[in-house]
Amino acid sequence: xxxxxxxxxxxxxxxxxxxxxxxxxxxxxxxxxxxxxxxxxxxxxxxxxxxxxxxxxxxxxxxxxxxxxxxxxxxxxxxxxxxxxxxxxxxxxxxxxxxxxxxxxxxxxxxxxxxxxxxxxxxxxxxxxxxxxxxxxxxxxxxxxxxxxxxxxxxxxxxxxxxxxxxxxxxxxxxxxxxxxxxxxxxxxxxxxxxxxxxxxxxxxxxxxxxxxxxxxxxxxxxxxxxxxxxxxxxxxxxxxxxxxxxxxxxxxxxxxxxxxxxxxxxxxxxxxxxxxxxxxxxxxxxxxxxxxxxxxxxxxxxxxxxxxxxxxxxxxxxxxxxxxxxxxxxxxxxxxxxxxxxxxxxxxxxxxxxxxxxxxxxxxxxxxxxxxxxxxxxxxxxxxxxxxxxxxxx
Numbered sequence: 021x022x023x024x025x026x027x028x029x030x031x032x033x034x035x036x037x038x039x040x041x042x043x044x045x046x047x048x049x050x051x052x053x054x055x056x057x058x059x060x061x062x063x064x065x066x067x068x069x070x071x072x073x074x075x076x077x078x079x080x081x082x083x084x085x086x087x088x089x090x091x092x093x094x095x096x097x098x099x100x101x102x103x104x105x106x107x108x109x110x111x112x113x114x115x116x117x118x119x120x121x122x123x124x125x126x127x128x129x130x131x132x133x134x135x136x137x138x139x140x141x142x143x144x145x146x147x148x149x150x151x152x153x154x155x156x157x158x159x160x161x162x163x164x165x166x167x168x169x170x171x172x173x174x175x176x177x178x179x180x181x182x183x184x185x186x187x188x189x190x191x192x193x194x195x196x197x198x199x200x201x202x203x204x205x206x207x208x209x210x211x212x213x214x215x216x217x218x219x220x221x222x223x224x225x226x227x228x229x230x231x232x233x234x235x236x237x238x239x240x241x242x243x244x245x246x247x248x249x250x251x252x253x254x255x256x257x258x259x260x261x262x263x264x265x266x267x268x269x270x271x272x273x274x275x276x277x278x279x280x281x282x283x284x285x286x287x288x289x290x291x292x293x294x295x296x297x298x299x300x301x302x303x304x305x306x307x308x309x310x311x312x313x314x315x316x317x318x319x320x321x322x323x324x325x326x327x328x329x330x331x332x333x334x335x336x337x338x339x340x341x342x343x344x345x346x347x348x349x350x351x352x353x354x355x356x357x358x359x360x361x362x363x364x365x366x367x368x369x370x371x372x373x374x375x376x377x378x379x380x381x382x383x384x385x386x387x388x389x390x391x392x393x394x395x396x397x398x399x400x401x402x403x404x405x406x407x408x409x410x411x412x413x414x415x
Contacts, residue, residue, distance in 0.1 A: 094394035104331030112255030118247035125213035166200035222247035256299035264325035
């Protein structure tokens with residue numbers, strides 16, 4: 021310290037002499053004497069060299085006393101445990117099992133359509149009628165013939181019970197009557213196909229074919245009926261998630277068109293892996309009390325496939341990788357009251373990622389101070405200064 025005081029005194033004296041030197045320099049210039057001017061210049065050069073030497077001494081002493089001159093400035097954060105719910109993001113389509121385009125079971129003319137678009141109908145309700153092409157008349161004739169066969173059979177049966185007549189007459193009468201009954205049942209089944217009924221309760225979404233048109237069995241669409249109560253989303257999940265995405269898993273559903281987000285669950289996870297794209301089907305139930313969700317809407321799904329109640333999560337940006345493919349971070353150890361500590365490289369093992377964060381599985385504990393800003397510029401064992409040290413303590 022004594023040397024510093026001496027240097028400072030010399031510097032002050034030199035500075036105070038500067039003013040007199042300036043006046044002296046002006047007088048030398050006014051003399052217009054070349055030798056006098058050259059002599060004065062030499063004196064000033066010698067003084068300048070002495071000042072530079074003194075400045076160098078001061079810089080060396082500052083370097084010796086200021087131990088933080090080359091210490092990099094960093095920011096840190098403390099590792100904390102928190103619940104980590106990893107989600108698998110997929111896209112799916114809204115559908116329902118109760119959506120059906122009804123086609124006839126009988127060829128003929130569509131004589132009547134009893135419902136309109138938007139009408140609510142019940143299961144089994146008659147929706148339309150097809151001309152039976154004379155089957156009703158055939159049924160009436162068969163009923164008459166059956167009545168006669170029944171009467172003949174009953175008489176033959178009474179006679180047979182009284183041991184009158186032959187057994188063959190009794191059996192023929194019985195066979196004839198049963199044949200007529202079977203013919204009636206078959207004809208009634210044919211006639212029932214001419215009546216179009218609702219397969220389930222719902223809403224008539226569209227009347228496709230107007231009455232009076234000729235329809236073909238199994239080909240001509242007549243009506244479309246839909247029930248919006250039992251809606252679900254169907255999506256395809258890559259096979260590597262077959263053990264993670266199972267029935268009961270939580271799902272967040274977002275329907276962009278409706279600006280609607282719904283919390284629900286996986287209703288069913290398929291057991292068949294599609295060999296063409298190596299995926300399996302998943303159904304996600306959707307409540308639809310207000311009937312705002314329609315079939316074929318596009319939905320975005322976030323399926324919870326992994327949960328860790330006490331996970332350590334860090335930003336991916338603080339992680340580096342060495343030549344061996346190992347991931348590492350820098351932590352701060354032995355930090356003093358001024359925020360000066362030592363950077364230490366720690367090899368870590370990571371798990372799943374979500375957005376900008378990643379789960380650390382090994383070698384980091386709760387409370388470990390991890391370098392954030394400046395992590396790319398420090399070296400293992402290097403002294404560092406934590407500039408957010410005071411701020412963290414105040415928090």
